[in-house]
Amino acid sequence: MALQSPSPHASIFGKKKKSSSPMPTAASYLSAVSEADARARAHGSTPNSTPALSLSSSVTSSSDETVLDEFGVDTNDVLSYPSTPPTSEQVFTTIHSEFGHCANESYRYTSQHRAGTPYKSYPEQDPPYYILLTTYLSYLMVICLGHIRDFFGRRFRAQNYKHLISQNGYAALNSDFDSFYTRRLKTRIDDCFSHPVTGVPGRTIVLLDRYSPDYNVTMVPTGTRTRGLNISSYNYLGFAQAKGPCADAVESSINRYGVSSCGSRLEGGTLDLHQQAEALVARFVGMEDSLISSMGFATNSTIIPALVSKGCLVISDEFNHASIRFGVRLSGANVRMFKHNDMASLESLLREVISQGQPKTHRPWKKILVIVEGLYSMEGTLANLPVIMELKKKYKFYLFVDEAHSIGALGPHGRGVADYFGLNPRSIDILMGTFTKSFGAAGGYITGSKALIDRIRVHGHSGCYAEAMSPPVLTQVIASMASIMGISPASEKASSSVLSLSKGEPSVTEMEKFPGTAPMTVLPSWMPVAPSMADGSDGYVRLRRLAFNTRYLNRGLRKLGFITYGCDDSPVVPLLLFNPGKMAVFSRLMRTRQIPIVVVVVAYPATPLVTSRVRFCLSAAHTKDDVDLVLTACDEIGDLLDLKQGSGDRWPLKEIIDRAVELVNMPELA
Known part of the structure; x- marks a missing residue:
């Protein structure tokens, strides 16, 4: 089976080429665009959606393809125009490689939970037993062979194990056991992680090519660059742009x-x-007041100790982010965890802790704080906020919602998980979020009542020790x-x-x-x-494009037969790979296709041992053609790696692509 889909057109994704011609003047450049536009009009076509990954046009002759090249423009890094230059009816203020040009209103959707229906994620499926068995066996082989190599390596190649051996009266710098996973598994697939990039992480991204002469111990840059389709960045609304x-x-x-x-x-x-930003953030999320911080991780880890202390109880979802766990540890409060998004488990735990009180003394808790995330980035699931709000009324606890991934990415107005479910945000005590995902910036915020935010300003650590946002x-x-x-x-x-x-x-x-x-x-x-900013049309288009892309990829992968986790409207789509050896193969096959696709693979300890996965991060910057490209690549690689283990009705790839709009608008995935 061929893993690289052939294309008759020249791709904008490829190695960077040096141009020997001088940079064109603005007048000559605009003249070239005007000429190409006129020739495209002569064919009587005004495209609604620009093809995703080709500089050559299906509606222009071969002589027209070089109109912009004849001035010596490096189209890989300077122009990156779509196949057909936009006409006067299509005025784009973005670069196509940063934010894909798509004017087709059919490729839009509104992210919103249907009122009156209970929330439920797509049911998680288990793979066949042979998949689980071979996954466990692969880990067993790595462990056994790794320890055998360590045993002989310490004796015959002691120079390579200096950091693990006590010498000259000093203890070993690293623990043999603690570093085993890193040395014996992660290093083998290290070319899939921490790949250096340059430029804007928009619709496409430029990789700095590298190779390893010593099995990923060191990486050597080649000096070349490769532009690939970016399905790996938290650029949900496409605001990571250099123009606009x-x-x-x-x-x-x-x-x-x-x-x-x-x-x-x-x-x-x-x-x-700072004052203007805090006022706007409070208004955006629907709260009285807000406090901004220069780092998202520090927002949780420094604010939670100002909310709870010894004698308080924190009830945390088992999949909550590390920043939440760290903040709870710093606070000194007791902590109990409930099964991920299991409302029966949460209610049972609430009954227990309220009836039993504090350990040993059994005195009532000073405060009970339930912490959940709006969107869980490893699972693609949403907090079951409607049920949590009912429990909140019944058991009288405080609620803290971390919206790092959901703010800006969910809801018809982009206001997060409360907007998605149509709930009043002021019924939630504390809303936290970050600016690093949907807003293309940095830092985080905490919002709530004015009395609460005033207290946090005084008692929170970030105000004293963190630097201000620039x-x-x-x-x-x-x-x-x-x-x-x-x-x-x-x-x-x-x-x-x-x-x-x-x-x-x-x-x-x-x-x-x-x-x-x-x-x-x-x-x-x-x-x-800008006019598009003043009337809100820019944000409105971005929200609806993101909603279409996420729903299309989620449902398209399931119709192909893959096992995925999470909600249909989640911009993070985890595709289960299971076997750790398939992570590296999947990542490399995607990155080395004729049109490279840059993805993120994740494994233990970030996930449970047998649920290694690839996470696709969708953006409003992607076009429908980009999602088609990802589905095509997954279809081919999935057959090769035996990844299509999901149950349910399956569609052929061509049918999924042709019926994309119908698939997205289905109320429930059959």
Whole structure:
């Protein structure tokens, strides 16, 4: 079976070529685009969707394919235009390699839970017993052969084991047992991890090629580059761009403030941008107040100790992120875990801990805090928030929702898991999220009531020890959120309430029904505002494109026969590989196709031992053709590696591609 799909067209994905011709002038460049546009019109076609991965056009002659090349433009890294240049009816403000051009309104969907129906993820399927047996045997072989090699290696190649052997009175630098997994499994597939990249991690990504002369112990760069389709970044809404309204706003911020946190400041050592960003974040998620932090991991690990302490109880989902676990340990509170997303397990645990009280003394708990994630990035599942809210009313606990992956990526308005389920966000006590995924920035936030946020400002560690967010990052947060919300002129009364957020007066979120638009007064006066940002059309298109892509890939993989986890609307799609040896093969086969596809493979200890997987991270930047390409590659590689172990009705690949819109809009996957 051929693993590389042939293409009659020249691909924009390939090794970087050096151009001997000088860079064209702007006038000649635009003239070339105009000529190509005119020739495309002569064929009477105005495409709704631009083909994903080819510079040559199916509607232009071969002589037209070199219109942009004749000026010496390196199309791999400079232009990366779609097959047919956009016509005057299609005005794109993005580079095709960063954000795919797609004007076909059929390839849109709204991410929203159907009211009145219980939430449930697609049922997890177990593979045949021979898959599980061979997976366990493969780990057993690695362990046995690894220990045999260590036994003889210590005696005959002691130089290679210096870091594991006590010498000169010093203990071994590394533990033999602790480093066994890294040395005997991870190193063998290390070429699949930590691949150096350059440029914007948008729809495509540029890999810096490398090879290893010593079985992945060291990596040597070759000096060449490869552009591949990027299905590996948390760029959910496609805001990781070097061109567009957000990039223009960030450029203006750099011109005004520079790249550091120094600049014009208000009283208390706080930039005006910090206050504006916190006011906008609170309004975006529908809370009274917010506090931003320069690091997402630190948001959890430094804020949780300010919420709970000794004598309190934290009830945590067993799959919660490491930052949550670390924060709970720092707090000194007791912790109990319940089975992942199992509401019966959660209620049973609540009954037990409330009736028994604190250990030994059996006194009532000072506080019970339940912590869940909105979207679990390893599983693709959503927190069953409607049921959790019913339990909250019944058992009177506090609820903390980590929306690192769900904020911006779920819901008809992009406001996260509460928006997805149609719940009032203020019925949740604490909403946490990060800016590193959907917003293309850095850092995190915590939102809640004003009294709660005021306490966290005083008692949270991040305010004392963490550095402030820099102006360009803050501007990216503000611009991307404004693109999703849309911008409306604000009255003088609303203006005063926004800026007096820290003085205890009502915020704008109390004056307008959630979800609302971003008042102009919240935004920096110097920030350029594009029309697509002002009317919210930019964010609206991104949300609906992401929803279509995620639902299409999720359902397409299941119809091909793969076992996947999670919700249909999750932008993270885990495809189960099971056998650890298949991780490296799958990753390498995807990366070395004629059109490279960059993916992330994950295994133990990040997942249970036998559930190694590949995680596809979808983006609004991807086009339907990009998802077709991923499905085609998975179909071919899945047959080769015997990965199609799922049950249920199967469709051939061509039928899935042809009936994509119908597949996405099915209420339930048959």
